[in-house]
Amino acid sequence: MTTSNRSPTPPIVLLATDVWKSYDDGAIAVLRGVNFTGFQGETVALCGPSGCGKSTLLHLLGGLDSPDIGRIAVNSRELKPFGNPLHLLRHEVGFVFQLHNLIPDLTLEENCLIPTVAAGLDRKAARDRLRELTDRTGLSHRLGSKIQKLSGGERQRTALCRALMNKPRILLADEPTGSLDESTSAMVFDLLLEIVANEGVTLVMATHDRTLAARCGRLIEMRDGSIHEPF
Amino acid sequence: MIFLKLIVTNLLRHRIRSLISIAGIAFSVAAMLTIVTVLQGAVEMFSGILSSDSQIIVFERNVSDLFFSSVPSEAVQTISSWPIVQHADPVLFGIVSSSDHPIITCFGITDADARLRKASWIGGTREDFGKDPNGVVLGQRAAEFMSATVGKTVEIGHAAFHVVGVIKTANGFEDGGVFMPLSSAQAFFHKEGSSSVITIKLRSKEDIPELKASVRRSYPSLVALEDEEFTRSYSQFKILKATAWAVGGCGLLLGGLGVANTMIMSVFTRIREIAILRVNGFSPGQIATMIFGESALVSVFGAVVGLLIGTAFLFALKLIPALHGYVDTSVQPSVVVIVILLALMTGVTGALYPAVYATRIRAVEALRFE
Numbered sequence: 001m002t003t004s005n006r007s008p009t010p011p012i013v014l015l016a017t018d019v020w021k022s023y024d025d026g027a028i029a030v031l032r033g034v035n036f037t038g039f040q041g042e043t044v045a046l047c048g049p050s051g052c053g054k055s056t057l058l059h060l061l062g063g064l065d066s067p068d069i070g071r072i073a074v075n076s077r078e079l080k081p082f083g084n085p086l087h088l089l090r091h092e093v094g095f096v097f098q099l100h101n102l103i104p105d106l107t108l109e110e111n112c113l114i115p116t117v118a119a120g121l122d123r124k125a126a127r128d129r130l131r132e133l134t135d136r137t138g139l140s141h142r143l144g145s146k147i148q149k150l151s152g153g154e155r156q157r158t159a160l161c162r163a164l165m166n167k168p169r170i171l172l173a174d175e176p177t178g179s180l181d182e183s184t185s186a187m188v189f190d191l192l193l194e195i196v197a198n199e200g201v202t203l204v205m206a207t208h209d210r211t212l213a214a215r216c217g218r219l220i221e222m223r224d225g226s227i228h229e230p231f
Numbered sequence: 232m233i234f235l236k237l238i239v240t241n242l243l244r245h246r247i248r249s250l251i252s253i254a255g256i257a258f259s260v261a262a263m264l265t266i267v268t269v270l271q272g273a274v275e276m277f278s279g280i281l282s283s284d285s286q287i288i289v290f291e292r293n294v295s296d297l298f299f300s301s302v303p304s305e306a307v308q309t310i311s312s313w314p315i316v317q318h319a320d321p322v323l324f325g326i327v328s329s330s331d332h333p334i335i336t337c338f339g340i341t342d343a344d345a346r347l348r349k350a351s352w353i354g355g356t357r358e359d360f361g362k363d364p365n366g367v368v369l370g371q372r373a374a375e376f377m378s379a380t381v382g383k384t385v386e387i388g389h390a391a392f393h394v395v396g397v398i399k400t401a402n403g404f405e406d407g408g409v410f411m412p413l414s415s416a417q418a419f420f421h422k423e424g425s426s427s428v429i430t431i432k433l434r435s436k437e438d439i440p441e442l443k444a445s446v447r448r449s450y451p452s453l454v455a456l457e458d459e460e461f462t463r464s465y466s467q468f469k470i471l472k473a474t475a476w477a478v479g480g481c482g483l484l485l486g487g488l489g490v491a492n493t494m495i496m497s498v499f500t501r502i503r504e505i506a507i508l509r510v511n512g513f514s515p516g517q518i519a520t521m522i523f524g525e526s527a528l529v530s531v532f533g534a535v536v537g538l539l540i541g542t543a544f545l546f547a548l549k550l551i552p553a554l555h556g557y558v559d560t561s562v563q564p565s566v567v568v569i570v571i572l573l574a575l576m577t578g579v580t581g582a583l584y585p586a587v588y589a590t591r592i593r594a595v596e597a598l599r600f601e
Contacts, residue, residue, distance in 0.1 A: 064510065064595040090512035097598065101507045105240040110233050117233045118512030162511065 012076070013170055013202050014038030014061050019070035021056055021225075030056045031067070032225040040169070043196060043203040045213035048222035054206035057222070058172045061204065062095055063088040075169065090119040094163030094201075096192075098175035100155040102147045108134075108158050109143040115165045126165070133161040136198075137191055153184040160192060164199065171196055173205040177212065185209070234517075237508075238524040241497055248493050249529060255489030256533025257540060260574050263479025264541030267566055269548070270475040272559025274468045279402050280338075282458035284345030285320070285430035287439065289446055292454040296467055298324050301425045306450055310429060313445065315438040320344045321426035323416045327388045327409065329377055335387070336408040339416020339426065346405060347398070354381035355396025361412045366395035370406040390419065403559075431455075479570075483577045486533065490526050490581035497525060498585040505589050506597030515590035522586040523579055530578025534571045 016036040022029040030053045038044055038061075046054040059065045060072055063085030072079045075092055079085065094115075102111045109130060116126035134140040137157040147155060156176065163171060176192060177185035189212050196203045205216065213219050221228040242249040281288050289310065291300040302321065311319040323339030340346060342361040353371060360368055367387070369379055374397045379385045383394050387409060400406050417423045433442060439457060446455040462468060498505070505518060513521075545560040 059595045059598075062510075064598075065593075086512065086514055089510060095510050101503070101510075101598075103237075103240075103504055103507070105244060106233075106236065110236060113233050114508065114513075115511045118508070118514070118517060166512070 010040040010042070012037055013040045013074065014204065015071075015073040016057065016061065016067075017071045017073075019057070019060060019067040019072065021053070021060065021065070021067050026068075030225050031060075034070070034225070034227050036061075036220070036227060038170070038202050038204055040202055041197075041200045042218060043193065043216040044205065044218045044220060045216035046204065046206045046220050046222055047208070047210065047213045050208075052222040053225040054222055055174050058095075058174050058204060058206055061170075062093045062172045064095075090115065091166055092168050093170045093172060094166070094168040096156075096159050096163045096171065096173040096176045098178040100147075100159040100179075102155060102158055102162070104147045107144050107146055108139060108150065108154075111147065111158060112162045112165055115162060119166050121166065129165055129167070130161070133164055133195075136195060137161055151184075152180050153188055156180060156184075156188050157191060160188070160195070164195065164201070167199070168201065170202045170204070173203065175207055176205060177209065178207070185212070189215070234521065235524075237521055238528060241501070242525055242528060245493075245497070245500075248496065252486075252489045252493040252529045253533045253536060256483075256486040256530055256574055256578065257537035259479075259482035259484075259486035259577075260534050260537025260570055261541035261544060262482040263476075263573070264538060264562065264566065264570055265544050265548075266479050267472075267475045267570075268541075268545055268560070268562050270471050271563065271566070272561075274462065274471055275559065276403050278458065278462040278465075278468070280346075280404055281322075281428065281430055281461065283402075283430065284349065285432045285458070286436060287431040287433065287442060287455050287457060288461050289319075289429040289431060289450075289453050289455045290427065292452055297427050297465075298326070300427045301422065302427065302429055302453060304424050304426065306453065307426065307429050309449065310431065310446070313442070315433055315435070315442060317432045317434045318343065319429050319431045321413060321429050323413060323420065323422060323426045324428075325416060325420045327419075329385065329387055332376055335373060336404050337387075337416060337419075338405070338408055338410045339413045339420070340410055341413050345430075346400065346410065350398035350400045350405075353397040353399055355394075357396075359395040360410070363393060363395060364412060364415045365390075365392050366412070367392040367415075368396035368398055368410040369394055370408045370410075371397055371399040372403075372407040373409055376407075388419070480573070483573055486574070487577035487581040490529055490578045491584065493529065494522060494526050494582045494585035495588075498522065498589045502592055502597050505592050506594040509592070509594040510598070518589050518592075519586040522589050523582050526578040526582035526585075527575060530574045531571075533578075534574035537574070538567060538570070 014036065016034055019031050019034040021031040034057060046057065048054055060067055063079050066081040074088060112130050113126055131140065134143060137160060139154060139157055139161065142150060142154060150158065177188050180188060193215065207213050289302060290297055291302060294300045307319055307321045310316060320341060320343065325337040325339065327335050327337045329335060347357050347360060359366065369377065377385050379394045381394050381397060384391050385394055411419065413426065433439060443455045446453055456464065508518060542562060549560045
């Protein structure tokens, strides 16, 4: 009897097949025949100059937009063009943006609980999850603070907590540290990698920062709406 | 809780704008409450005059106003003689004026009339009424504004009358009115041999259908209606009520436009925030509920404040001596419920377009412009 030393290939959680996307009635072609595969638990960095289609690809993978041509599948379910991505956004995918996009008049706690309210999550379960995430991100002492009172790093960590509240298996991050200074950026990114590793979350991150990108499991280069993946 | 906080937070974020909207609804509700209550009170007061110790009112068919109704005296005598009738009282309505008051309601009645029987006599006695063709009984308020007492002479219209009594009644119209012997009133108003209405009390309520049929058969030009039936169907009352609701409705419409403006601004200034909620799993329904919730909150606050203002205004009206007895400040619960529902409906209707707009915000487009 022989045994293989190879670890089995993790399941595919994100799949983009020959995806084309343009804006302004085709005048601006953003994605040109993109093929992308994301495996469970891996961390992927999308690098490339502004306008190369990184954010657009993230939006399509998260169901926020539909491709003109091509197919997107998340957790083996193909997304319908212009379909309702509610289940996807509530349970399968979390988003973190360059700007924290928190609601200023609410507290850190209330901002984080928004996805649980949307998904109708049990209140106790939601608070347990909040405690777990804020403990990990070092925000538990700031729960009652208004967003205006938080530092840039704390805001971005709050956005990270919010994105992970409903335990999505996929985290799509668009320049998550782009608005932070270097040291805060490194600290937030460390935290991001630690949490996604602990939770087994697939991370796809668009970034300009080559140093951060190099710390991801896979780096994908995008240019002019196409993927140039180094082997 | 967070959902509610999202609603409240947004209203608090733009306090002045929210307050203006609340004030718009409040003043509309106050106006509607005041107009409807005053007019309904007036209608009830007038129908109270007709239903004084009676169940049926007989008047000329198809007249637009009871002041123009003409019921022949012969009909009064005949109807009074029917065995099912306990008493039938003719009343002739007229409008007269004195030097200070352009409009005074005048009632031409017999000495057997229920108004005289039921009233509290402040001066004179019931027996004095009708003995002198020029003798009139004044309502207490009429006596006050004419500065008249028993024994004095008052000028009404182009004639002078002796005051033979002063009575107090609960009805504002009656309290501010002049009661003349029927024959004197007929002569004064040039309506000899007729009255405006006959108010009838039957020996048994079960005889109402029979009386109606008898009147229809014997006097085709007259109509007999039960008091409630009359109040419901009398065109003047209908017009008054419709006018009250229409004027109030216009006020609410203006308030609704204020809410619509607030909600449109509210949505337009936080497109990005709505996009973020969508990205975090809010459904279009939840977004719409949030917008409608804001407008409903504005409307409910506005309605409550409006009810308080309206009630205070009604009490203030009641305190004005000239309106004493004319304004019924008892706000009917049904009116309160209708006003609140209308305010809510107005608010929600005002939020319709903003809510639809908010649900159509595409998160990806709002987020693209960071």
